[in-house]
Amino acid sequence: MLYLYAIIGARATVPDVSGLRGAAVRAVPAGRLTAIVSEHETIEVATDEDDLWAHEQVVEALMDGGAVLPMRLGSVIGDEAAVRAAVGEREAELAETLERIEGAVELGVRAAIDPASVEPEDRGEEPGHGPGAAYMHARLAREHRADEVVELIHRPLARLSRESARRRHFGDDLVFNGAYLVDVAAVDRFRAEVEELDAAIGAASIVCTGPWPAYTFSSRREES
Amino acid sequence: MSSAHAARSGGSRDRLLAGSGDAELFGDELDRLGRALRRRVNADAEGLEKGLAQLVMTLIELLRQLMERQALRRMRGGSLSDEEVERLGETFLLLEQRMEELKEQFGLEDEDLNLNLGPLGDLL
Amino acid sequence: MNVGSRRSESAAGRRPPVKRDVRRTRELGEPPRRRRREQSLARARQAREASLLDLIDRLLDGGVVIHGDITLAVADVDLVYVGLRAIVASVESVQPQLGSSLEARPG
Numbered sequence: 072m073l074y075l076y077a078i079i080g081a082r083a084t085v086p087d088v089s090g091l092r093g094a095a096v097r098a099v100p101a102g103r104l105t106a107i108v109s110e111h112e113t114i115e116v117a118t119d120e121d122d123l124w125a126h127e128q129v130v131e132a133l134m135d136g137g138a139v140l141p142m143r144l145g146s147v148i149g150d151e152a153a154v155r156a157a158v159g160e161r162e163a164e165l166a167e168t169l170e171r172i173e174g175a176v177e178l179g180v181r182a183a184i185d186p187a188s189v190e191p192e193d194r195g196e197e198p199g200h201g202p203g204a205a206y207m208h209a210r211l212a213r214e215h216r217a218d219e220v221v222e223l224i225h226r227p228l229a230r231l232s233r234e235s236a237r238r239r240h241f242g243d244d245l246v247f248n249g250a251y252l253v254d255v256a257a258v259d260r261f262r263a264e265v266e267e268l269d270a271a272i273g274a275a276s277i278v279c280t281g282p283w284p285a286y287t288f289s290s291r292r293e294e295s
Numbered sequence: 296m297s298s299a300h301a302a303r304s305g306g307s308r309d310r311l312l313a314g315s316g317d318a319e320l321f322g323d324e325l326d327r328l329g330r331a332l333r334r335r336v337n338a339d340a341e342g343l344e345k346g347l348a349q350l351v352m353t354l355i356e357l358l359r360q361l362m363e364r365q366a367l368r369r370m371r372g373g374s375l376s377d378e379e380v381e382r383l384g385e386t387f388l389l390l391e392q393r394m395e396e397l398k399e400q401f402g403l404e405d406e407d408l409n410l411n412l413g414p415l416g417d418l419l
Numbered sequence: 420m421n422v423g424s425r426r427s428e429s430a431a432g433r434r435p436p437v438k439r440d441v442r443r444t445r446e447l448g449e450p451p452r453r454r455r456r457e458q459s460l461a462r463a464r465q466a467r468e469a470s471l472l473d474l475i476d477r478l479l480d481g482g483v484v485i486h487g488d489i490t491l492a493v494a495d496v497d498l499v500y501v502g503l504r505a506i507v508a509s510v511e512s513v514q515p516q517l518g519s520s521l522e523a524r525p526g
Contacts, residue, residue, distance in 0.1 A: 078483060123474055124308060143482035157485045165483070178312065179473045203384025204377065211367050238476065248476075258312075265313035278314035280473040286481030309463065310470035 073099070073108040073154060074116075075146040076129040077139050077284075078165055081105060088132040091116065091125045099151050101158035103166055107133060108154065116145045130284045138173040140165060141284040168289055175233055175252050176282035178261060182224050182247040188274035189216040189245070220274050221247045227268065231261050236287050247275075250287035258282060348401040352394065359390055 074091055082098065082105050090096045090109035099106045107129065116122050123144065130141045148154055158165065191212040200208065224247065229235045232251040253261050262279060269277040366383045369375050375383070398404070 075485075078485075120308075120471060123471070123478055126478060127474060141477075141482045143480075143484050144478035146484070161485060177477075179477075181469075181473075199377075201381045201385070203381040203386070203388060205384070206388050207366070207370060207380050207384040210363065211370055214367055238480070262313040269314045276314070278469055279312045280310045280470050281312050283310070283473070283477060286477035289483050290481045291484070308470060309466045310473070311466035 072111050072114060072147050072149065073151070074111055074114055075142045075148060075154070076107045076109070076126060077133055077141050078158060078169075079105050079107065079133055079139050080137060080166070080169055082136055084136075086132040086135060088129055089125075090129050091122055096129055099154045101155045102162045104158055104162060104169075106154045106158055111147075114147060127284075134176075134284060138169045139284055140169055140172070140289045141286050143290070171234075172252065172285040172288055175254050175285065176258065177285045177287055178232075178251045178253050178258070178279055178281035179238075179283060180224070180228060180247070180249045180251065180265065180277065180279050182221070182275045182277045184217055184220050184245040184247070184275050185273075186245055189213050189220065191216070217245055220272065223272055224268055224275060224277060225249060227264055228261065231257055231264060234288055238287065252285060252288045253282075255282075348397075349403060352397060352401075352403065355390075356394065359387065359394075363387055 074094075076090060076096070078101075081100070081103060085096060085098045085107065088096060091114065092111070094109035094111060096107060096109050099108055109129075116126075126144055130139055133139045148157060191209055193209075197205070197208070225235070228249070228251055232253050234252040236250045238248040238250050251261070258281075265277055265279040269275075366375070366387075370380060
């Protein structure tokens with residue numbers, strides 16, 4: 072079985088890096104593209120630190136040579152013929168995505184919003200409002216204020232990026248999770264902006280991680 | 296310019312680029328990760344029962360959050376009448392009250408009401 | 420809008436309250452150098468944890484997924500989690516249905 076790490080353009084050499092469980096990494100040409108794989112008798116990926124970083128290490132080593140489309144964790148395919156078929160099926164789209172992300176990295180931004188700062192002063196009570204309506208209006212006001220804080224953070228960062236996306240977060244509105252596709256040359260400026268925003272916006276605590284391969288911008292899902 | 300310029304961290308597992316991440320505010324998320332990476336074993340019967348109650352209530356809490364968000368969205372869009380808003384609000388308030396009672400009954404805290412998705416962190 | 424920005428401004432002025440102090444409990448009288456070292460170790464660990472969190476998020480929820488004879492070779496128990504997350508995600512996107520179930524019924 073072949074474990075897949077990434078898809079890249081046509082490339083002559085593969086970096087000297089080992090993959091999961093120390094397996095050797097090799098290139099499988101597939102039309103205009105190349106799939107990077109390692110071979111295993113059988114493999115079951117554990118979501119523990121070592122496997123995760125082993126996968127990541129391969130993807131990042133490839134970034135030295137140009138744009139890289141990272142695979143989702145755990146993609147295993149039968150043999151080289153199957154690889155060629157699967158990649159060939161989407162060659163045009165994959166090639167286009169590669170072009171889109173060339174020269175850029177992904178940065179992740181998380182912000183935690185202080186609940187006290189978005190809780191409305193009044194409890195939504197208005198004449199004619201029952202307790203249910205008061206609750207709903209207060210929640211709405213809270214959501215509104217949280218959105219405002221998020222905009223304060225997101226807007227300047229989006230301006231520094233080629234593309235941006237909100238990553239899904241279930242539950243609480245008070246956590247923001249964004250992904251930004253940033254030109255390599257703009258990364259330092261982006262970092263500085265996050266530091267400034269973190270210092271200036273008392274209602275939020277912001278962290279930025281990266282640089283990452285363009286995971287968010289390689290996947291097909293629509294992010295709002 | 297190679298896209299790797301900023302990328303190569305020499306295999307470092309520290310990718311914090313900016314921000315200090317006020318530990319108090321992020322403490323919860325980071326704690327969850329710590330717990331998520333450790334497999335938990337639930338041996339005794341009482342633990343199992345608590346585990347089930349926990350699961351059920353977490354899912355209820357999840358649904359409540361999704362429904363509330365949906366209701367707020369419709370409120371924002373103006374497609375709810377005043378009466379509907381009042382009724383929905385009362386329902387959520389009632390549900391909240393009921394949840395408190397159940398939590399007490401099962402000896403669960405707010406932090407317990409979260410489905411640990413293993414490596415994916417927590418559901419909520 | 421003015422009201423909005425004023426609100427944000429006052430929000431911006433307030434620092435978040437300390438939520439929990441569990442990890443920061445210290446004995447009184449600890450030498451400052453040791454405290455600083457502990458703090459920097461804690462920060463380093465937080466940085467690695469935050470990084471791992473973002474990595475996991477991307478590896479499991481992002482990246483290319485190609486079709487064909489591909490199997491998700493992730494350990495069983497983790498697959499359940501992935502599936503559950505997918506279910507939740509699809510519930511999120513089923514908004515219209517959820518909405519209609521909240522419609523007020525006559526009588």
